[in-house]
Every structure is written in C-alpha cells, then in structure tokens.
Amino acid sequence: MSGEPQKSSTESLILLLTEHQERLFRYIFSLVPVEADAKDILQETSVALFRKFDQYDPARPFLPWAYRFAYLQVQKHRGKSSRSPLLFSEDVIDLLAAERERHEPVLEERLRLLDRCLEKLTPDDRALLTSRYARHESAESMMRRFSLSRRTLFRNLEGLRRRLHDCVTRHLETEGLA
Amino acid sequence: MNPGSLIHACLDGEISPEERERLESILRDDWEARRLYLELADLHARLLREPSVSTGRITSVAARRKTRTRPVVLAILAAAAAIVVSGAFWMSRPATEDESVSSGVAMLGETMDAVFSGDGLRAGDTLVPGRVNLESGLAQIEFFSGATLLAEGRAELEVISAWEVRCLSGRIRVRVPPAAKGFLVYSPDLKLEDLGTEFALNVRDGASDVHVFEGEVIAHTGVKAPESLTDGMSLAHGDLPVTPGSFLPLGDLAGQRLSRAESRYRDWQSWSQQVARDPGVIGYYPMERPGDDRWDRLVRNAAEPRVPSRAGGAVGVRWTEGRWPQKDALEFKRPGDRVRLNLEGTYQAITLACWVKVDSVDKKYNSLLLTDGYENGEPHWQIYEDGSLMFSIIYRPEGGERTGKWNQMYFSRPVFTAESLGRWHHLAVTYDGESGEVVQYFDGNEVGRGVSALHVPRREVVFGPCEIGNWGLPTEGHQFPVRNLNGAIDEFLIQGTACSPLEILAMYERGRPRP
Numbered sequence: 001m002s003g004e005p006q007k008s009s010t011e012s013l014i015l016l017l018t019e020h021q022e023r024l025f026r027y028i029f030s031l032v033p034v035e036a037d038a039k040d041i042l043q044e045t046s047v048a049l050f051r052k053f054d055q056y057d058p059a060r061p062f063l064p065w066a067y068r069f070a071y072l073q074v075q076k077h078r079g080k081s082s083r084s085p086l087l088f089s090e091d092v093i094d095l096l097a098a099e100r101e102r103h104e105p106v107l108e109e110r111l112r113l114l115d116r117c118l119e120k121l122t123p124d125d126r127a128l129l130t131s132r133y134a135r136h137e138s139a140e141s142m143m144r145r146f147s148l149s150r151r152t153l154f155r156n157l158e159g160l161r162r163r164l165h166d167c168v169t170r171h172l173e174t175e176g177l178a
Numbered sequence: 179m180n181p182g183s184l185i186h187a188c189l190d191g192e193i194s195p196e197e198r199e200r201l202e203s204i205l206r207d208d209w210e211a212r213r214l215y216l217e218l219a220d221l222h223a224r225l226l227r228e229p230s231v232s233t234g235r236i237t238s239v240a241a242r243r244k245t246r247t248r249p250v251v252l253a254i255l256a257a258a259a260a261i262v263v264s265g266a267f268w269m270s271r272p273a274t275e276d277e278s279v280s281s282g283v284a285m286l287g288e289t290m291d292a293v294f295s296g297d298g299l300r301a302g303d304t305l306v307p308g309r310v311n312l313e314s315g316l317a318q319i320e321f322f323s324g325a326t327l328l329a330e331g332r333a334e335l336e337v338i339s340a341w342e343v344r345c346l347s348g349r350i351r352v353r354v355p356p357a358a359k360g361f362l363v364y365s366p367d368l369k370l371e372d373l374g375t376e377f378a379l380n381v382r383d384g385a386s387d388v389h390v391f392e393g394e395v396i397a398h399t400g401v402k403a404p405e406s407l408t409d410g411m412s413l414a415h416g417d418l419p420v421t422p423g424s425f426l427p428l429g430d431l432a433g434q435r436l437s438r439a440e441s442r443y444r445d446w447q448s449w450s451q452q453v454a455r456d457p458g459v460i461g462y463y464p465m466e467r468p469g470d471d472r473w474d475r476l477v478r479n480a481a482e483p484r485v486p487s488r489a490g491g492a493v494g495v496r497w498t499e500g501r502w503p504q505k506d507a508l509e510f511k512r513p514g515d516r517v518r519l520n521l522e523g524t525y526q527a528i529t530l531a532c533w534v535k536v537d538s539v540d541k542k543y544n545s546l547l548l549t550d551g552y553e554n555g556e557p558h559w560q561i562y563e564d565g566s567l568m569f570s571i572i573y574r575p576e577g578g579e580r581t582g583k584w585n586q587m588y589f590s591r592p593v594f595t596a597e598s599l600g601r602w603h604h605l606a607v608t609y610d611g612e613s614g615e616v617v618q619y620f621d622g623n624e625v626g627r628g629v630s631a632l633h634v635p636r637r638e639v640v641f642g643p644c645e646i647g648n649w650g651l652p653t654e655g656h657q658f659p660v661r662n663l664n665g666a667i668d669e670f671l672i673q674g675t676a677c678s679p680l681e682i683l684a685m686y687e688r689g690r691p692r693p
Contacts, residue, residue, distance in 0.1 A: 133229035158186035
C-alpha cells in the first residue's frame with residue numbers, strides 16, 4: 001500500500017522484535033521471574049519466531065502471535081528445571097498468563113505513568129535504584145555500599161518498589177479515564 | 179509475611195521454598211493478588227531493562243535521526259552475525275540518546291518541482307552545514323541570519339553557516355535584508371560580500387557572472403582590488419557583456435506555486451463533493467469559511483442531504499490558510515479554542531479522518547475529537563504526548579466504578595516528530611464495533627492496529643455533544659482537563675462505517691497538499 005520496497009523476512013522480523021522485545025521480555029518475566037532465565041527464554045523465543053516466521057500473517061498483530069511462542073518456551077523451560085525452588089508451578093503459570101492477557105492494557109498504562117514517579121524519587125531511593133537496576137550490583141556489594149544488613153537492604157528495595165507502585169496507582173486514579 | 183512482601187521477596191530471589199508455596203497458593207485463590215503480582219513483576223522487569231526515565235516527549239530531530247537509523251542497522255548486522263555463529267540472536271535495545279542541540283543554520287523554504295540529489299529534502303526541512311544539490315526545479319533557502327537564496331535548475335550549493343554559502347555551479351539569486359548585512363557568497367573565483375541588497379549570480383565552469391539589482395555588493399576576486407558593485411551593475415568573467423535577463427528572475431516561484439496549488443485544490447474540491455454525498459457520512463466539515471455568515475462562526479457540515487443540526491460552531495478559533503492558498507482552515511491556539519458539534523445517532527462502526535497541521539504536541543493529551551465527558555460508547559481521539567495517535571472508547575459495566583479503567587485504548591506508533599510538526603498531515607482511525615479492531619493511519623499508511631482486551635462485540639458508538647480540537651466537558655476532577663490542540667485543522671470527516679485501507683489511502687492521495 002505504501003509502495004515501500006519489499007523487506008526481507010529476516011529484516012521484518014528484526015524490526016518487529018526490536019519494537020516489541022521489551023513487552024515480550026516483560027511477558028516472559030512475569031511467568032518466570034528470574035532475570036537470567038527470562039533472558040534465555042526470550043532468546044529461545046526469538047529463535048523459534050525466526051524459524052516459524054514464514055507462518056506469520058502480517059495482517060495480524062504481532063505480539064499475541066509472539067506471546068504464544070514465548071508461552072511454549074516458558075513451558076519448555078519449566079520442564080527442564082522442574083526442581084528449581086524459584087519457579088512457579090505450571091497451573092500458576094497458566095493462571096498468570098491468562099490474567100496478564102486481560103490486564104495488559106492496564107499494565108501498559110502503568111508503565112507510561114511510571115516515568116513520572118521515577119522523576120519524583122528521593123535521592124536515597126535514586127541511589128538504591130541506580131545500584132540495583134542500572135549497575136546490577138550484587139546484594140553483597142550493595143550491603144557494603146549502603147552499610148546495611150541483608151534484611152534491611154531487601155526491605156528497602158521492597159519499600160522502593162512499593163512507593164513506585166503506589167505512586168503509579170495514585171496517578172491512575174486521579175487521571176481517571178484517558 | 180503478607181502477600182505483598184512475598185511477591186517482593188520472590189522478585190528479589192530472596193524467597194524460601196515454603197514461602198514460595200504460600201505465594202503460589204495465594205496466587206491460585208486470589209485474582210487481586212495475581213494482578214498485584216503482575217504489576218510488580220512488570221515494574222521490576224521494566225527497571226531491570228531500563229532503570230531511568232524513558233524519553234517521554236518528542237525528541238529532537240538529530241536524536242531521532244540517530245536512534246532511527248544507526249541502531250537498527252547495527253541490530254540487523256548483529257543479528258545476522260549471531261544467526262551465523264550460533265543460530266540464535268539477541269538484540270540490545272537502542273540506547274536512549276541525550277537530547278542533542280540543533281545544528282541547523284538554514285531552512286528549506288518554498289520549492290517548486292524541486293528534485294535534490296541524495297537526501298530527499300522537503301520544504302520546511304532544517305538544513306545543517308553541507309551540500310545541497312538541486313537537480314531541477316526551484317528551491318528557496320532561508321538562512322537563519324535572514325538572508326534568502328533562490329536557486330533554479332541544476333545548482334550545486336554548500337551551506338556553510340547562517341552567514342555563508344558557496345555556489346559551485348548554477349543560477350542563484352540572493353536577497354539580504356539589513357539584519358543580514360555582511361552575508362557572504364563564495365563562488366569558485368569570487369567572494370561576494372553583501373551589504374544589504376539583492377543580486378544574482380551565475381556560475382558555469384568555475385566562472386561567475388554577477389548582477390546587482392539593488393543595493394551594494396563588494397566583490398573580492400583575489401586578483402584585483404575589491405570592487406564595489408551597485409544598482410544595475412554587472413560583473414562578467416568573460417568579455418561578453420551580461421544582461422539582467424540572463425539572471426534568475428524573481429516571481430516565478432510564487433506564480434507557479436499558485437497555479438500548481440490551484441489544480442490540486444480543484445482536484446480536492448471534486449473529491450470533496452463526492453464525499454459530501456456519501457450516505458455513510460455522519461458529519462463532513464471541509465472547513466471553508468462561510469461567505470454568508472456575518473458572524474464568521476459557522477462551521478458548515480457539507481454532508482448531503484443537509485442536516486442543519488449537525489453544523490459546527492466555532493469558539494475562539496480563527497480562520498487561517500489551509501493546505502493551499504485558496505483553502506481555509508481553522509487555527510486552534512488558546513485553551514478556549516474549539517468547534518462545538520452535536521451528533522445524534524448510534525453507530526456500529528466509525529471512521530474519523532482529518533487534515534491537521536500540528537504546531538506542537540505540548541500537552542499530555544492533545545484533542546482531535548472528544549465527546550463531552552466520557553460516557554458509554556463515546557469515542558475520544560487525541561494525540562498523546564509522545565507523538566502517537568490515541569483512540570479510546572469507553573464501556574463502563576453496570577455498577578462499574580467511576581475511577582476504574584474501562585476504556586479500550588489504542589495507541590499508534592509515534593507519528594508526530596520534529597520532522598512532521600508544522601506540516602499538513604492526514605490522520606485517520608477506523609473502529610469496527612463487531613471485531614473491535616481499531617486501525618490508525620498517518621498520511622494514508624497504517625501506523626497502528628489492534629483489538630482491546632476489553633472488547634465485547636456489537637456495542638454501539640455514540641457521539642452526542644462533542645468537540646473538535648478540545649475537551650468540552652472534562653470528567654470531574656480530572657488531572658488533565660486542558661487538552662486544546664496547538665495547530666490547525668483543514669477538513670474533518672466523521673463517518674458511520676469503518677473505511678478500508680484503500681479508501682483511507684485515497685483520502686490522503688486526493689487531499690495531499692503537494693503531488
């Protein structure tokens with residue numbers, strides 16, 4: 001329709017993945033909340049999408065199609081590491097995947113509002129956020145940096161996320177309907 | 179530990195097997211806990227991947243250019259390499275770049291059939307120092323110093339700064355207002371220092387001819403002492419005398435533009451008359467200043483047969499020039515500016531389409547068409563702060579909370595960027611109440627498509643009292659009640675069917691300002 005030159009399918013997939021990989025990552029992470037595992041699964045999902053890309057109908061939205069592959073990779077991963085104490089049981093994963101689909105528009109809206117809350121963080125919270133999320137520091141190094149016990153450190157991280165979550169909820173409520 | 183703390187412990191990997199079992203059993207039984215978990219997991223994941231504030235509003239031209247081209251190319255190369263090596267690939271997200279300072283020194287003004295080699299320049303583009311090679315046509319360059327240059331035909335130019343330009347070949351004409359006195363024009367064999375004037379320069383085979391129409395120019399040849407040229411004087415490189423007629427005349431650009439515009443305008447008019455007779459049209463506002471309204475506030479609904487109750491009322495807005503000099507448009511600037519409409523009826527599907535020139539996306543939500551308040555079945559069409567198009571429609575269930583999120587929201591990819599502001603663009607959105615599918619268009623191309631998770635088939639769309647360019651009656655206590663558009667609207671179409679992509683493309687093609 002636009003008269004653009006035909007893109008190769010690899011190129012199209014790369015463009016789609018670049019555009020959607022953060023949402024895909026968040027989907028996977030909500031089912032397997034371990035960062036390294038979620039990254040692996042995203043990679044495996046990318047490969048699966050690459051192999052099956054000829055079956056993709058560009059007239060359909062990309063994400064729902066990609067989520068199906070991600071879901072299969074999550075199940076596969078669950079099967080491989082069935083004894084990990086960090087992973088959810090299959091029935092819980094199913095429940096979460098279904099709930100997430102229903103709740104996704106709200107989740108997206110919440111992330112849009114998160115920026116405003118990040119701007120309002122106190123210097124202490126900002127320092128905590130930087131070392132945990134931007135620098136990916138280990139708990140040990142953070143305990144030294146902030147002179148905190150392990151327990152207090154994680155309680156502070158919980159507090160940080162809780163404040164951000166509450167702030168987003170407040171914005172969502174006052175903003176009402178877009 | 180309460181459910182919240184269990185979720186946080188789980189996200190931090192600080193959860194014991196017993197605690198995990200407790201968390202699982204809570205997640206099984208309680209959907210609210212599942213939502214809380216999903217929200218916290220999303221927040222945590224987003225921070226892991228992007229720990230700072232993401233670039234919210236529109237980024238500058240330069241920053242956008244960088245993020246658009248380089249990382250994609252890199253990602254493709256990286257991906258191709260990774261596929262070869264391991265059969266797997268992984269792409270890093272393009273890094274968000276700091277806002278960069280604009281390095282523009284001039285602007286490309288009006289053009290006429292202008293063809294440039296290399297980058298496809300368009301009227302209104304900012305020019306940074308570098309070559310501008312005109313292959314054919316007419317182009318006007320407006321330097322930030324105030325000097326204006328007109329080039330015709332094949333011309334090789336080098337924009338050096340707001341105060342200097344080099345002409346390597348071609349016919350140019352330069353006008354320097356008092357404020358830009360001292361503007362320099364280099365040619366292969368000359369340096370011309372302009373002391374506030376209008377002159378023409380022809381450069382062929384490395385040799386220059388100059389003619390001063392008005393004012394004074396100092397010509398430095400490097401061989402002889404600088405020479406002052408005043409009104410009517412010429413400087414020829416050869417022995418042959420030059421006449422003013424051999425230089426680029428003015429006035430062509432304006433005249434030719436007008437006749438070109440006239441033919442585009444007529445083409446649009448004949449299309450517009452067809453649209454007006456389409457039975458599916460709910461309201462069609464071509465935005466032409468009514469000759470017979472002494473109050474100047476009537477926004478005519480051209481749809482046939484006439485429904486007087488669907489005429490629009492202009493409030494605050496001013497009439498201005500539209501896509502062509504012959505065509506009007508309405509300019510929305512102040513918070514009170516709006517066009518009031520009242521559209522009765524219920525619809526199974528709708529199409530909203532308009533021609534808009536957005537000067538700035540300066541509010542969180544920038545109105546295109548919003549119903550008063552926000553009741554069931556009412557659509558809202560706006561531009562979101564990041565430059566994306568946003569369509570939403572609300573269906574609040576019986577007894578649903580007022581503050582709940584019941585509206586189906588659809589965002590396009592961002593379309594208003596530094597490059598697309600200040601120009602006429604065609605926007606359209608279609609909504610099909612049966613499938614729930616929303617398709618959004620920018621200049622005839624699809625820029626978003628989706629079905630909301632909240633969609634239920636066969637719910638009707640209603641308008642009632644509504645407004646173009648503003649939000650008439652914000653819901654009480656709303657945090658973002660001010661949503662007036664900053665720009666101008668030239669033509670607004672509201673249809674009771676979902677147009678096909680081809681129909682939208684035709685709207686764009688028949689109405690675009692330039693061929």
